Amino acid sequence: MGKHHFWKVTLGLMILSLEASAGVAQIGTLSEGACWYENKELIKVASFNEKTAYLGTKEQIEANLESLMIDTQHHKINDVKLSLHCGGYGASLVARVNTESNAFCLWTRFEKGKLALRSIGVVSDSKSTDLCDGYKWGELILGVNSIDSISELQSPKWASVIKEVTPITGKTYKIKLVKEYEFKESEAINLLEENFTGKNFIRYIEFNDYRHPIGEYVPLK
DSSP: OOHHHHHHHHHHHHHHHHHTTTSOOEEEEETTTTEEEEESSEEEEEETTTTEEEEEEHHHHHHHHHHHTGGGTOOOOSEEEEEEEEETTEEEEEEEEEOSSOEEEEEEEEETTEEEEEEEEEOOSOOOOSSOOOEEEEEEEEEESOGGGHHHHTSGGGTTTEEEEEEEETTEEEEEEOGGGTTOHHHHHHHHHHHTTTTTOEEEEEEEEOOOOOOEEEEEO
16 A cells, blocks of 8 residues: 555544544554554554555455455354454454354454455464464474484374474474364374373474464454
8 A cells, every 4th residue: 555545544544433433432542553443333443554554344354254264164254353463563453263163363464455364373272362373273393302203203104194294493393284183183192192102202292373473452342
């Protein structure tokens, strides 16, 4: 979005909000004014560091989220909890999305009047927190005490569970699971822990969580 067009759109959003301020609405700023928002019939956001602006109804947002979830094969949404996150990097509309079988966390950015994906992950617990992060399904992070048993994980013995083992740094590895274990990462963790019990091989094994930037956020009720 061009600089002049951004300011024209942003000022227009603010003027419309001031005119309607008599109604019930969430209006405020985040991160020392880096982002401005209003949550009423329309959700309106201006991210000054990125020079982007956005407005849309919750129905439009939900439809946009469904299109971003197409690769999950779980894109039929039951309910959504929205938050606005803002930091030095800019703004993200964050959505905790519940489907029939899984809960997902989507971090989105504003691009040409629509939501574009920053990240999408699975929510690993059932806690109804306002802001989520999520993890990359089908992946695990493994810390080992010794690399001696890594070759075993790359052998045909584990071919029905593990697709690929990739070193990250030192004695830390990323494990990519076969498709059958996507969204069943806990089962894979149990199999690995049971196999290597007493062998002093595994230091830790965990989901491959997303790490998002610091900043302030507000739930959009």
